Amino acid sequence: MRSSIKGLLFAGLLGAASLGLAVPAAAGPTLDAIKARGVIKVGVGTAPGFFSPDSNGRWQGFFVDIGRALAIAVFNDPEKVQFVSASPQQRLPALQSGEFDILLSAVTQTAVRSSKLGFHFGPVVFYDGQGLLVPKKLGVNKGSELNGATVCVQTGTTGELNIADFFRQNKATFKPVVIEETAEFRKAFTSGRCDVLTQDASDLAIARTQLPSPNDYVLLPERISKEPLAPAIRYGDDQWLEIVNWVVYATIQAEEFGITQANADEFLKSDNPSIRRFLGVDPVIGEAFKLDPKVFHTIVKTLGNYGEIFERHIGKATPVGFERGYNQPWTKGGLLYSPPFR
Numbered sequence: 001m002r003s004s005i006k007g008l009l010f011a012g013l014l015g016a017a018s019l020g021l022a023v024p025a026a027a028g029p030t031l032d033a034i035k036a037r038g039v040i041k042v043g044v045g046t047a048p049g050f051f052s053p054d055s056n057g058r059w060q061g062f063f064v065d066i067g068r069a070l071a072i073a074v075f076n077d078p079e080k081v082q083f084v085s086a087s088p089q090q091r092l093p094a095l096q097s098g099e100f101d102i103l104l105s106a107v108t109q110t111a112v113r114s115s116k117l118g119f120h121f122g123p124v125v126f127y128d129g130q131g132l133l134v135p136k137k138l139g140v141n142k143g144s145e146l147n148g149a150t151v152c153v154q155t156g157t158t159g160e161l162n163i164a165d166f167f168r169q170n171k172a173t174f175k176p177v178v179i180e181e182t183a184e185f186r187k188a189f190t191s192g193r194c195d196v197l198t199q200d201a202s203d204l205a206i207a208r209t210q211l212p213s214p215n216d217y218v219l220l221p222e223r224i225s226k227e228p229l230a231p232a233i234r235y236g237d238d239q240w241l242e243i244v245n246w247v248v249y250a251t252i253q254a255e256e257f258g259i260t261q262a263n264a265d266e267f268l269k270s271d272n273p274s275i276r277r278f279l280g281v282d283p284v285i286g287e288a289f290k291l292d293p294k295v296f297h298t299i300v301k302t303l304g305n306y307g308e309i310f311e312r313h314i315g316k317a318t319p320v321g322f323e324r325g326y327n328q329p330w331t332k333g334g335l336l337y338s339p340p341f342r
Ligand SMILES: N[C@@H](CCC(=O)N[C@@H](CS)C(=O)NCC(=O)O)C(=O)O
Pocket: 044, 045, 046, 047, 050, 086, 087, 088, 105, 106, 107, 108, 109, 154, 156, 157, 158, 159, 182, 200, 202, 203, 227, 229
C-alpha cells in the first residue's frame, strides 16, 4: 500500500515535470569557466575541409564552424573561440583534464566513451564509416582480399579496434602498424611500410588528396564500421551539453525550414509560429536557454545552415568533394533530424 502511494507521488512529480514546471538548470563548471575566460577552447584535428588553418593562420572547416556557432551562442561573437589540434590519442584525455571545453575533431560516439570514459556526445554532425585505402597496384577490390596485409592504424582511434574485429570476423590475419602522429601515419603508407591505411572514410578521402600521387590509390567502397562523428564534452555540465545539442540542431533545423544565410532576415517576417520561435521573433526559446532570443538567427546569418556549412567546406565544389549521403535532412532521405524548437 505504502509503496503504491509512493508510486503515485512519483508519477505526480513526473507529471509536474512534463507539464513544464521549472527545473532550474544548474550553472555548470564548464560554461562558467568558458564565460570567465572569455573564449571557448576547442580540440580539433588537422584534416583540411574539417579543420585546418588557412594561409593567414585562421582556422577553417566544417567542424570549425560548429565551434564558431557555439561562440555566437555563448558570446554573440563567432571569434571568441580558440582551436588547438591534438592527436587522436591525446584528445580525449586532454578534454577530460580540462584542456578543452569540447572536441570537434571527428570523434566517434561509442558506448564505452559515453560511460566508462565519462564523455557526453552532442548530436551526430557527420555520419561516417571506416574505410580502407589501398594502392591501386595491389589490385584489391574488397577488404576480404586483404588476408595477411600490413595495415596502418592511428593510435587511440576506433579504427584501431574495428580493424581487429574486421579481420577476426573474416577469419583472416593482418599485421597492424600503429602510429600516433597523423603525418607519420600517412608517410608510413606512402613509403610502403603498410599495404593499407584505415581510418574514417572521410579522413581517408581527405588524406588521399594530400598524397603525392592521389591517383595511385583507391578508397575501397565498403565501410567496415559505423562512425557517427559528434561533439564530445566531459561529464558535469548539463547546461553546456544542452547548448551544444541545440546549436547543432539549429543548423539542421534551419536547413529543413529552408532558412539560409542569404534569406535569414527575410524569414523574420514569416508568420509561421515555428519559424518565429526558431528565429527569436517570438523569444520563448532563447529565454528558455537564457540566451539572446535571436541566437539561432545570428548563427544562420553568420555561418549558414547545415547544408551551407557542409557545401562550403567539404561539398562537391571543394577539393574534398563529399556527397551529402546520409548527411542530408530526413526530409530528403538522410539521417539529419532536429527535435522541435518549441
Ligand atoms: N572517429 C575516430 C577517428 C577520429 C580521428 O582521428 N579522425 C581524424 C579526423 S578526420 C583525425 O583526427 N585525424 C588526425 C588529424 O586530423 O590530425 C575516433 O573517434 O576514434
